[in-house]
Amino acid sequence: MKVTFTVNGRPTEADDVWEGESLLYVLRERVGLPGSKNACEQGECGSCTVYLDGDPVCSCLVAAGQVQDREVGTVEGLAQGDTLDPVQQAFVDAGAVQCGFCTPGLLVQTHDLLNRAHHPSDAEIREALSGNLCRCTGYEKIMDAVRLAAARKADARDAAPTGLEG
Amino acid sequence: MAALTKPKNLQDVAAPGRDGVGASPLRPDGILKVKGDFAYSSDLWHEDMLWGMALRSPHARARILSVDVSAALAQPGVYAVLTHEDIPGSKFYGLEIRDQPVLAIDEVRFHGEPIVIVAADHPETARRAIAKIVVEYDVLPSIGPVEALDPERYGYVHAPADYKAHAFGNIVHSQHIHHGDGDSAEVRALADVIVRGEYEVGMQDQAFLGPESGLAVPAEDGGIDLYIATQWLHVDRQQMCPVLGLPPEKVRLTLAGVGGAFGGREDISMQVHACLLAQHTGKPVKIVYNREESFFGHVHRHPATMVFEHGATRDGRLVFVKAEIVLDGGAYASTSPAVVGNAASLGIGPYVIPHAAVDATAVYTNNPPCGAMRGFGAVQMCFGYETQMDRLAAELGLDPVELRRMNAMEQGSVLPTGQVVDAPAPVAELLRRVKEMPLPEVENWRTADGPDVRELPGGLSNTTHGEGVVRGIGYAVGIKNVGFSEGFDDYSTARVRLEVIGGAPVALVHTAMAEVGQGGITVHAQIVRTELGVDQVTMAPADTRVGSAGSTSASRQTYMTGGAVKQAAEAVRAVVLARGRDRYGWAPAFAAGLRLAGGKALTAAGEVVADLVDLLGDEPVDETTEFRHRPTEAFDKVTGQGFGHVQYTFCAHRAVVDVDVELGLVKVIELAAAQDVGKAINPLAVVGQIHGGSTQGLGLAVMEEIIVRDGKVRNPSFTDYLIPTILDTPPMPVDVLELADAHAPYGLRGAGEAPTLSSTPAIVAAIRAATGLPLNRVPVRPEHLTGT
Numbered sequence: 001m002k003v004t005f006t007v008n009g010r011p012t013e014a015d016d017v018w019e020g021e022s023l024l025y026v027l028r029e030r031v032g033l034p035g036s037k038n039a040c041e042q043g044e045c046g047s048c049t050v051y052l053d054g055d056p057v058c059s060c061l062v063a064a065g066q067v068q069d070r071e072v073g074t075v076e077g078l079a080q081g082d083t084l085d086p087v088q089q090a091f092v093d094a095g096a097v098q099c100g101f102c103t104p105g106l107l108v109q110t111h112d113l114l115n116r117a118h119h120p121s122d123a124e125i126r127e128a129l130s131g132n133l134c135r136c137t138g139y140e141k142i143m144d145a146v147r148l149a150a151a152r153k154a155d156a157r158d159a160a161p162t163g164l165e166g
Numbered sequence: 167m168a169a170l171t172k173p174k175n176l177q178d179v180a181a182p183g184r185d186g187v188g189a190s191p192l193r194p195d196g197i198l199k200v201k202g203d204f205a206y207s208s209d210l211w212h213e214d215m216l217w218g219m220a221l222r223s224p225h226a227r228a229r230i231l232s233v234d235v236s237a238a239l240a241q242p243g244v245y246a247v248l249t250h251e252d253i254p255g256s257k258f259y260g261l262e263i264r265d266q267p268v269l270a271i272d273e274v275r276f277h278g279e280p281i282v283i284v285a286a287d288h289p290e291t292a293r294r295a296i297a298k299i300v301v302e303y304d305v306l307p308s309i310g311p312v313e314a315l316d317p318e319r320y321g322y323v324h325a326p327a328d329y330k331a332h333a334f335g336n337i338v339h340s341q342h343i344h345h346g347d348g349d350s351a352e353v354r355a356l357a358d359v360i361v362r363g364e365y366e367v368g369m370q371d372q373a374f375l376g377p378e379s380g381l382a383v384p385a386e387d388g389g390i391d392l393y394i395a396t397q398w399l400h401v402d403r404q405q406m407c408p409v410l411g412l413p414p415e416k417v418r419l420t421l422a423g424v425g426g427a428f429g430g431r432e433d434i435s436m437q438v439h440a441c442l443l444a445q446h447t448g449k450p451v452k453i454v455y456n457r458e459e460s461f462f463g464h465v466h467r468h469p470a471t472m473v474f475e476h477g478a479t480r481d482g483r484l485v486f487v488k489a490e491i492v493l494d495g496g497a498y499a500s501t502s503p504a505v506v507g508n509a510a511s512l513g514i515g516p517y518v519i520p521h522a523a524v525d526a527t528a529v530y531t532n533n534p535p536c537g538a539m540r541g542f543g544a545v546q547m548c549f550g551y552e553t554q555m556d557r558l559a560a561e562l563g564l565d566p567v568e569l570r571r572m573n574a575m576e577q578g579s580v581l582p583t584g585q586v587v588d589a590p591a592p593v594a595e596l597l598r599r600v601k602e603m604p605l606p607e608v609e610n611w612r613t614a615d616g617p618d619v620r621e622l623p624g625g626l627s628n629t630t631h632g633e634g635v636v637r638g639i640g641y642a643v644g645i646k647n648v649g650f651s652e653g654f655d656d657y658s659t660a661r662v663r664l665e666v667i668g669g670a671p672v673a674l675v676h677t678a679m680a681e682v683g684q685g686g687i688t689v690h691a692q693i694v695r696t697e698l699g700v701d702q703v704t705m706a707p708a709d710t711r712v713g714s715a716g717s718t719s720a721s722r723q724t725y726m727t728g729g730a731v732k733q734a735a736e737a738v739r740a741v742v743l744a745r746g747r748d749r750y751g752w753a754p755a756f757a758a759g760l761r762l763a764g765g766k767a768l769t770a771a772g773e774v775v776a777d778l779v780d781l782l783g784d785e786p787v788d789e790t791t792e793f794r795h796r797p798t799e800a801f802d803k804v805t806g807q808g809f810g811h812v813q814y815t816f817c818a819h820r821a822v823v824d825v826d827v828e829l830g831l832v833k834v835i836e837l838a839a840a841q842d843v844g845k846a847i848n849p850l851a852v853v854g855q856i857h858g859g860s861t862q863g864l865g866l867a868v869m870e871e872i873i874v875r876d877g878k879v880r881n882p883s884f885t886d887y888l889i890p891t892i893l894d895t896p897p898m899p900v901d902v903l904e905l906a907d908a909h910a911p912y913g914l915r916g917a918g919e920a921p922t923l924s925s926t927p928a929i930v931a932a933i934r935a936a937t938g939l940p941l942n943r944v945p946v947r948p949e950h951l952t953g954t
Contacts (some may be wrong), residue, residue, distance in 0.1 A: 018290055034209035035202020039375040039425070040457040044884035047375060075202035088200040092192055095850040098858065099683025100199030101375040101425030107200060123620045130893045133884065135375050135426050136683050138857030139892040 005067040007031060008077030023062040024048045027074060035075040035104050046132035049105035050074045056112045075104035078111060087111045090149035098136035106132045110146050114153055186696035187912055190850035193688045194705060206423035207395035208379035212450035216245055218443045219292035221282040221299050222462055223274035226308035226877020227532040230272055230301060235282060237298035243291040245447045248283050253442065255411035261401065261433055265330045266498040268409050268438050275323055275497035276534050277878050278462025285443040285451050308532035308877030309336065311494040315529065323497060323530035331499055338495045338528040339503035341510035343806030345582035346521035349475065349488040353521045357477025357485040361558045366943040367546040368871035370467040372539050373889050376425015378463050379454040382440035389416030390441045395424040397431040399678045400714035409438050410445060421708035427682035429538030430464040432719055433500050461882035465500045465537030466872055468493040468528065470546035474554045482564050484573045486521035487514045495528040500537030502528035507652050507801060508543030511583050511810055515551035516593040516645040517573045522582040532877040538719055540862060541646065541922040548644040549944055552927035567597050567641050584807040587814060590905035592842050596818035597643055599840040599901050606822055606836040608637065623824055623831035625893055634828035640931025643818040644923030647811035648916030649722040653800040657792050659713030660730035664698060664738050665786035671765055671778045673698055676706035679715035679727040684918060685851040686723045690731045692847060697735035699762035699778065713792060721815060721916025724847055729911040730793035737789035742781050750776065796909060813907060817841040817920035819860065819928035825936040830948030832868050832933055837925060840901040844915030849902065856900050856921045863925025865890050871945050
């Protein structure tokens with residue numbers, strides 16, 4: 001079948017899609033966006049997290065056909081050209097990336113959290129990221145990264161003219 | 167005053183180079199990783215690529231009566247269906263003993279053993295083809311670790327005629343250690359108190375997130391190029407070549423992005439399968455395991471049963487220890503012999519005990535093969551001996567930390583192997599530091615608005631509002647070796663090239679080290695900056711065009727490949743300074759006293775004598791060297807004596823837990839660590855290693871176990887095999903000590919594994935303190951706490 005959808009703002013078409021394929025497979029193998037990761041393919045690890053119409057979902061649990069005419073946002077769409085999103089920059093700066101396999105999913109999930117909560121408490125951060133497994137870091141530097149990103153975004157908001165969100 | 171007399175071109179010699187050794191520059195692959203642009207092995211793609219897949223045994227032990235692949239072969243889209251009969255070369259591989267068939271031959275020895283491999287145009291085509299293969303089995307009763315010790319009655323995992331291991335029966339390897347007078351009657355009589363305990367450690371999985379995967383591309387010369395996630399490129403190749411019937415120069419491996427390893431990529435998994443399918447079809451073949459196959463596709467941590475007896479005087483001095491350890495090696499040897507060596511030689515912990523008798527044995531069983539996992543034989547022992555120390559302290563009425571400090575080894579102590587520890591061994595100091603850290607708030611779950619269930623055991627399941635919740639505190643310390651031991655020729659190779667590009671000196675580092683996430687490439691660049699005084703350092707892809715780096719395991723890469731990079735950089739510097747002698751007529755002694763910093767050659771006093779760009783000129787300097795640590799020796803087979811390990815590393819933990827004693831739920835509130843790393847080459851990465859290792863120890867303490875019943879794996883998924891989430895993992899304050907080891911580059915001490923040891927027993931000690939239960943097995947599950 002053919003699936004037509006929008007990825008990171010770009011209209012996209014995937015041909016010869018087998019009905020059993022997941023959104024994750026289509027992204028990784030058919031449209032050249034392997035940034036979303038395939039750590040468990042059973043909805044347990046969160047490494048494949050993408051936005052679907054603005055909500056974070058495990059793309060391994062979304063059938064390809066379900067995204068027809070919908071909007072998908074992946075880790076590849078977070079940066080503006082060479083300018084990293086504050087969440088991405090904070091993960092690099094805080095040492096929250098080791099092997100990096102969990103990172104794309106965590107970035108999308110954190111990006112969503114900080115859009116909803118500008119000053120999340122530690123307990124809120126842990127709750128929001130509890131569906132994303134990381135095996136390398138013990139999560140301490142991930143906590144640091146989320147706090148850092150939240151603080152930098154707050155600074156950017158303070159610096160921005162009234163009415164604009166940073 | 168003095169400043170006025172200094173030459174104008176003086177540089178501050180005390181100031182460290184930017185982003186050199188001791189700094190925490192950001193990882194060079196970090197930007198790619200956060201953009202989703204880093205190419206992991208599972209992301210690779212090639213024109214005309216096929217997908218490979220394996221049919222695996224559903225039985226732990228069975229004779230294969232027949233294999234019918236005709237229906238699979240007839241399916242459109244299928245390009246190859248191969249059994250062991252299609253293998254051009256040797257049909258076996260193995261890291262230490264070549265006892266593992268590439269594809270099962272007439273029998274299967276563990277649940278998940280591969281029997282047939284398929285290449286097809288789509289993963290679903292391959293799955294359907296696999297489903298059409300008909301295998302007839304004669305299922306046999308599986309041999310577990312108890313049955314393994316009585317082969318006369320229960321049989322052999324490997325028929326005696328096929329036997330390749332070191333020992334006999336179902337024994338893969340054993341090691342005895344006899345120290346002092348062992349546990350003789352005379353020695354026992356010296357002890358006022360003897361504590362005996364039996365302990366068990368379940369099978370832990372590495373659970374790296376990036377699944378086993380790679381892409382094999384057939385080359386025009388009849389060889390193969392393999393892009394692969396592994397821990398050791400050269401030993402993958404060494405095992406692959408005989409199977410593929412190809413010489414090493416025709417099997418070229420390049421490291422693809424690796425999504426974690428932790429020992430699970432030390433053995434080969436899909437490497438040979440992908441290459442066989444590529445050889446057979448003439449097309450590129452990619453294999454990517456899903457999570458279930460990953461659980462079957464790599465070795466695990468050895469489950470252990472341990473019996474310890476410790477004798478001590480009334481005032482708390484250890485007199486003797488006796489330990490009997492059986493490790494379940496599973497169906498094939500993997501690294502079992504080396505794991506046994508570690509278990510035996512590190513089995514009494516970081517303590518001075520005048521008399522010791524230790525026996526460690528790994529057995530063949532029909533359980534999943536076990537091999538390398540972070541901590542490698544030392545993890546299991548640490549749970550045993552640290553539990554014993556707590557029990558002994560209770561028996562003697564002593565503080566458990568005080569008992570440990572009284573008996574702690576230190577520099578100059580003699581190990582039970584007879585080895586004298588000739589580097590700092592600050593065991594007592596680490597315990598002191600971890601004990602003195604401020605304790606977390608009591609009843610931190612109380613808020614003005616009532617209890618915050620997120621801070622309580624059971625969390626958002628809302629199982630308690632504080633009733634039945636008891637706090638406990640526990641301590642543990644461990645000892646781990648660094649590098650390959652027991653006489654293994656442990657070396658690493660590095661190539662460093664220095665040249666002028668665009669008017670600036672630029673260094674290139676080329677090694678075969680597997681960057682698996684630990685940050686080795688960050689460290690290599692730091693070392694080159696420090697040694698050569700350049701800012702720009704680039705990394706060549708790790709591949710087999712350069713010599714072996716050894717494995718990314720045994721906490722060894724910063725020591726070994728870091729050491730090799732340092733040595734190669736020193737060789738480059740010597741050539742550069744020799745050019746100065748030719749160009750500027752420097753006397754040899756003068757040149758030898760120069761160093762490179764900030765793009766200049768400097769005297770010891772910091773006076774600039776030449777610009778590096780001028781010294782280099784148009785001709786690059788390119789040096790490759792092999793680095794070795796000082797030699798070790800094998801342990802004597804009978805007495806276990808020998809200079810077996812090159813370096814020791816220590817970490818201590820304090821765990822604070824809240825336990826819902828009614829429901830058996832545990833929340834780890836804080837896990838504090840103190841570790842000596844000799845020299846923190848990259849402090850940020852060191853702390854990251856300690857956090858990560860501690861968390862894997864937490865997993866073993868309260869969650870992680872591959873459940874095996876009659877040889878069958880019952881929980882091969884992240885739904886049923888739980889690893890710690892961010893909710894399970896507490897704040898982890900870390901205190902890093904830097905006492906240099908004079909034998910090691912920059913005085914550093916391997917850091918990756920030690921935190922994985924003591925984390926587990928510290929947490930279980932804290933649960934014991936809260937519950938009063940003995941808890942002799944990990945992982946501790948709720949039913950162990952409630953008795954239900």
